[in-house]
Amino acid sequence: MTAPLGYGIQLPVQSQSTLYAEPWEAGAGPEDLVEIARAAERAGFAYVAGCDHVAIPRRLASAMSTVWYDPVATLAFLAGVTGRIRLLSHVAVVGLRHPLLTAKQYATLDHLSGGRLTLGVGAGHVPEEFEVLGADFGRRGPVLDESIDALRAALGPEEFPEHHGKLYDFADLGQRPRPAQEHIPLWVGGSSPAAVRRAALKGDGWLPQGDPRERLPAQLARIRELRERAGVERPFTAGAITEPLYVGEPAWDVGRRTLTGPPEALAESLSAYRAMGVHQIQVRFRCRSRAELTDQIAAFGAEVAPRLH
Template sequence: MTDHCRLGVTSPIVTRLPGVAAEWEATAGIAELADIASAADELGFEYLTCSEHVAVPTEIAAQRGGTYWDPLPTFGFLAARTRAIRFLTQVLVLGYHHPLAIAKRYGTLDAISAGRVTLGVGVGSLREEFDLLGVEFEGRGDRADDALRALRTSLSAIEPEYEGAHYRFGGSIVEPCAVQERLPIWVGGRTPRSLRRAVELGDGWVPFGLSRARLRDMLDSVEVPDGFEIVLGAGPLDPEDADSTAAELERTRAAGATIIGVTIRASSADHYMSQLRRLAETAGLKGRIR
C-alpha cells in the first residue's frame, strides 16, 4: 500500500468464535498470546483486543462461542510484556458494571500500562446473560448513556463526582485512576443509535456486522468530530497473499475507517507471528525500536 495504514489486532486465543477461531487456538495459552503481543508491539500495530462475556448459556455458545478471557487480568499480564501497543476492550458491557468499578479497575490498568488503555464499550444484547447476572435488560440503552457520562467524569479523577438519571456519586476517593487526561472511549454497535451515542458521548465507533455500503451511508448521515475514530474490521486476512490483503485494507479504509481491526488466518502461534510480519510489510507499518 502506498499510504500508511493504522492497524489494530483482533487478538487470537482470547475469544473463540465458531467458524472463525483456528484449531491451534484451542490449546494455546498466555505464553503464546504474550509472544504474539510482543511481536505486534514491535511491528507497530495500534492495539490488541479482548472482549467480555461473563457466562454464555450453553445453547447460545454454539453460535457465539463460549470462550471469552476476561480483559482485565489478560491485559494486566500483557502490559508487562509490551511497551507501546494499546489495550482495547472490544467490548466491555456497560450494564454489568457500576461506572466507578470500571473507573477503578481500568484506571489501575491504565496506570500500570503507562496510559495504554482504550475502553471499547457496548450496551449488550444477550438477554440471557443479563438475566444470569441479575441485571435489568429493558432500558439498558438509557442506563448505558448515563454510564458513559459518568465514566467521562470519573476515569481520570481521584475524587469523581457525578449526578445523573441512574448513577450518582461524590465525596469518595478512587485511586489509582487513569493516567491519561482523556482515556479514549469507543462505542460498539451496529445501529444508528450506537453511532449517535458514539459521536455524542465517545471518541470512536466500533461497528460490527454491517456491509461497507451500509457503513458508508450511516457515516454520511452524521457529522463526525475531528479526531473521532472509525474502527472497522477486515479479514480474516491471509497476508501471504499480499495483493488481496492490500486490496481488502484499501476497501475497508474507503468505507470510512481511520483504524482497521484485522483478523488474521494462521495455523499456529509461530505462523501467526510470521503473518503479522507480512501484514506489517504490506501495510507499511513503522516498527518500534525496543
C-alpha cells in the same frame, strides 16, 4: 498530508466463538497470547483487543463457546510483557457493572500500563448474563448512555469524581490510582442505529460490529451528520473490521471471503477503507497455528502496512 491508516488486532485465544476461532486455539493459552501480543507490537500494530462476557448460557455455548477471558485481567497481563502497544476493550459490556467498579478496574489498568488504555464499550446481547448479575437487559441502551457519562467523570483527573444522573449518583468517593492518561479514549461499539448515534454523540470513536465494507459509507455519513448537527467537534476515530486476511498465496482453503494475495494487492484493497473516511482497521488472519499467525502478523507489518500510508 493524509494520516496513515492505523491497524490493530482482536486477540485470538481469549475469545473462541465458532464464528472466528481457528481449531488450534482450543489448545492455546497464556504463552500464546504473550507471543502474539509481542509480535503485534513489533509489527507496528496500534492495539491488541480483548472481549467481555461474564457467563455464557448453555443454549448459546455450542456457538459462542464458554471461552471468554476477562478483558481487564488479560490486557493487564499483556501490558506487563509489552511496552508500547495500546490495550483495547472490544468491547466492555459496562451495563453489567456499576460505573465506579468499571472505572476502578480500567483506571488501574491505564495506570499500570503507563497510559495505554482505549476503552471500548457496548450494550451487550445476552439476556441471561444481565439477569444473573441483576442488570436490566431491556434498558441496556439507556444504561449504557448514562454509564458513558458516569465513566467520563470517573476516569477523569479528579480524585473524587462526581456524577448525578437518573441511574447513578455519586460524589465524595475517592478513587486512586488515577489513570495515567489525562483523557482515556472511549470508543463505542455496535452497528445498530442506536449504537451509531451513541458513538457519534458520546464517543471518541466507533467500533462497528460486522458491517461489510459496502455498508460503511452510509454509516460514516450518518455519524458525520449527527456530529455536525449536534455541534460535536472533539476528535473522532472511525473504525472498521476488515475481511479475514492472508498475506501471500495460501496452500490451503482459507475461505472465499478471505482477502489473499501479494502485499501490494492487499494494501490496495484495504486502502479503500481510508478513502471511505475510516481511520483504523481491525484485521484478522486465517492461520493453522500460532507460528503461522505470528508470521502473518510480521508479514503484514513489514510488507502491507507501509503501503497503507
